Amino acid sequence: MPTRPATPKTKAAPTAKAGAPAQVVTSNVPPAAPSPASQAAPAPLPPAPEGFLNVFVNGNLIHVKRGSTVMQACTQAGAEVPFFCYHERLSIAGNCRMCLVEVEGMPKPIASCHWPIAEGMKVKTDSPLTTEARKGTMEMLLINHPLDCPICDQGGECTLQDLSVAYGSDRSAYHEFKRAVDDKDIGSKIKTVMTRCIHCTRCIRFATEIAGVEEMGATGRGENMQVGTYVEHALQSELSGNMIDLCPVGALTSRPYAFTARPWELVRTTSIDILDAVGTPITVDNRHGQVMRTQPQENAAINEEWMTDAARFSYDALHTNRLTTPLIRRGGELQPCGWPEAFTSAKTALAQPVGGILGAMASAEDALSFKMFFENTLTSKMYDCRPAGSQLEGFYTFNTPLIEFENVDAVLLVGCNPRLEAPLLNVRLRRAVIRRRVPVAAIGPDMDLTYPHQNLGNAPDALESLAKSKFAEVLKSAQKPAIILSASVLTRPDGPAILATLEKLAKKFGVQKVLQNGEGWNGLNILAATAGRITALDMQAKATPTAAILKSYQTGKTETLIVYGEDTILPEDIEPDTKTRNTKHQTLIYIGTHLTPLAQMADLVLPAAAWTEKSGLYANCEGRVQLAHAAVPAPLNAKEDWKIFRALSEELGTPLPFNTLAQLRSLVANQHPAYQAENWNRITRRTQTPTPNAQNPTPITSKPFQPVITDYYLRLEYLRQSPTMHKCQSEVATAKLGTTATPPTPLLPGKTKSSRKAA
């Protein structure tokens, strides 16, 4: 298992230290020694290369890019500069005063994080003045800090703790009363201990600049300044958990993680967030086989360094309501049994005509073994990996890489709410709107995207009037326009017609074109619900549409139905009339991780491994395949998914042609070139245009688009198993109601019709 012990996060590293050693330019220019007036003036410096400036850092001459800050120059030179408030993805606040450095000729030490470099500047990061300035700042930071590291969750990965070792004193000279600050209740995601706050305002800047919710701020003045929401309420952001990572001290910590583990006890495994289609690289931290928390990794091309709240806080679903042993229905009740008994029972049921539906969270290995089980063992074509009604065919990914959204200059959203479907995509869209004033228009229901956008209409027929609208001109004149269509639109009967129209428009308005530099540009994108949906489609795990399979099961043509982790199926989809069910002798086999309402209806339940418990490949919306490592073993008798299908196939007498994960993975690689090891972590193009669908002549209707997601925190069955997610959703409901009373949290994960549609 490729794991490594938990170490303090590299991105929260306390000091700006260059990975590479200083690029010291060997030069016979005298170093920055102050020369008395009597001596001859030093020879003028040879000019730096074009676009660069000569800067001395601790006497070493380096060439620094024009427009850099002093801190960047120091980093380039490999000189240590400590800081708290500075963050490269946030605006510069310059308020912690930890990064002060001495610059020759300046009367005071300067804050290196914002000070621009100048030709011939002589920076001293280890001079007595610099060190004394840092020590002074550290003393000020610590006088009102509670120093309660032993009971602080940040302990062990705290910037203040780390830097105080370097610049702090071993005793305090402060004999006055220490300040205490009331803790703020800002929801069930973030725990606050505001006495620890050092007022770096990173959280405020993140909320305002990145998340786009101006809910955090500072009230009060001087030492009475407090960071909070003014009127206490739960933060209404899908990205608020990132404030925990940003907080350099223990003021904002994860509430679900509170007091559960210490960072040095954790074993860290790299993995992928599969709860939306962005494919955020994350780490899964476990202690003694239990997942304790998840954190983002840094990847400029995918997630920058952010992570959605759903992915960060839903890990308690991994040990809530889990299936740990096969269950079999005896006398009308589900009872635990052993795997042999379960397989025997399955063998009988699978001898009948079988249908199978694959869910939203499957890895490539799962999807392929599911598909091969049907194709090779059952020789049945009755399987699908799409939600009921979905008409996704060959085109189901982005043509625009996520990082290209930094250059996109016009965006049209069709039936899509990126804030809830892919919050990290929304971060990029927001930045495009706020920083570059990119026009964004939406066809679909009204929504709060955290940035201004134009609504062109609620129904798909707005596409027809789009051609005459002003926004058509915007798209035409744009260099790199993009259209994002939610995959959920294709569950509408007129979905393919909408897609076909969009493609026509895309060609007409230059969304698909050849750029001036000769490169092709295709801005037509489909945003799938999860990475698993894309992965399963890559594995071609579809033969008969889900709706047809369900109908066949309802009418009795299909005797046995395997539901494998699918969560968009309602119990009433399976059996329209409960009274007739037992007389039909039909069998419902559920393979999955949780005892969901559907599993409770099943006749046979086979426990599978959750996403942290299996090694799998997942493709994200841009077609980038990434490997998620297994962090912990599956609980008790639960088995990795591919092993279940392999064992079932053996039971049925036609074993699948793989015995190990490695063998399966080579089959996966054969299925799609993107899954070959050399293509991992890079964008591999999928089909770039929709397949013409002549069989479906349903024309575009004026039926309005429904909101894709109404309950962000409960949009997947996996999330509905998490108590934290239920709390978060109830906070959203509270905020919408405008009351301050907390509504009762449902003890049992419930389902609503709308939440199913979302997935």
Next chain:
Amino acid sequence: MSTLPRLKPEDKCFPNLCGTADWGIKGYEQRGGYKGLKKLLQTPQTEHIEKLKQSGLRGRGGAGFPTGMKWSFMPQPKLDERGKPIPLAKPSYLVCNADEGEPGTCKDRDILRFDPHTLVEGMIVGCYTLNAKVGYIYVRGEYYDESSHLQQAINEAYKAGYLGKNILGTGVDCDIHVHLGAGAYICGEETALLESLEGKKGQPRLKPPFPAGFGLYGCPTTINNVETIAQVPPILKNPLEWFTRWGRPGNSGTKIFSISGSVHKPCNIEAPMSIPLRELIDEYCGGVIGGWENLQAIIPGGSSTPMLNAETASRVLMDFDALKAEGTGLGTAAVVVMNKQVDVLRVMTRIAAFYHHESCGQCTPCREGVGWVHRLMERLTHGEGTLAEIDQLYALTKKIEGRTICAFADGAMWPTQGTLKHFRHLIEERIKTKQPAA
């Protein structure tokens, strides 16, 4: 001792500072106001700036930055081939800082209530010189009546055609808006003032970029004190010597001094720069209560400047350079006189409390340190503490001074440093009296 002549009304920039005459437009015009405004608005801006540079006018808000130089940082339109000015890409703004909050200072208040038209005319000329179509006057929230006078003066000026579109037929447009603060001292810091004016929390911005390049709403902005702006029209209207004949080189002109404390006649008075401090107090304020020998200390330029002891006070000249040489500053020229009946330590503790209350809380040393300094001062003043803590206090002020975003912390630490410099023996005495063992 040579005694400088008292200024005649025609020598003054603020002839109605004492408020004896009409402060309205009629009175102002009788005193010669708005006369020659049209000519000023037809003179090339660069000539104005050049004259201001030559006049040696230095900012009256405390820092003493040469005004002509400050104004020359603002972008001036370039001329095209036919000699016509090319309009600037961004609008420029002139902002008047009337957020007078420095303890001891009350000069702007008298300008606003007794001679508001001097400021209005200064704003018109200033806006023209800096190519600003809009000027803002940020008035301290507590100056409610004063801001009413100012607003009335602006209304009168609009009515008389001195403000608005096409002023006096010159083609110059200028609008002035008055904005009332909400009671934060820090909003008198120029970038905090801009933040506050923009509707944000009044906290100073990082510099660079400086307001002349990136100021109000991200546009080039000049921020000047009330007195500075109001002195511009008389300087430009009169010959250069009218202003430069007063004061030493580099400190020329007249200046309003606000004298308060242990004097017989506390007052606001316009007097020549470089006037000896002793002369200022003896001639204009009726002398120190109990005589000059009864003098204990003087704060020369508002609470932020370190105090002078009696010996220095009797020989120092009141200008930027002379006071700087004594380790203090002219500041806003708010002279606070303390005779021997005053408990200097209590005064300085109160000043420390003021800064403790007014720190904006943005950056670490000031947020955490100013309160610490106040508490230490409080204890030491009462003789509670140790002798070692006096040194600790001094070291502490040095850890705060010069480490912050704005100059607030410097101004907050200097009075304490001045106290320790001149009255350390008092603190030691009190500790020893209270704790004989110490």
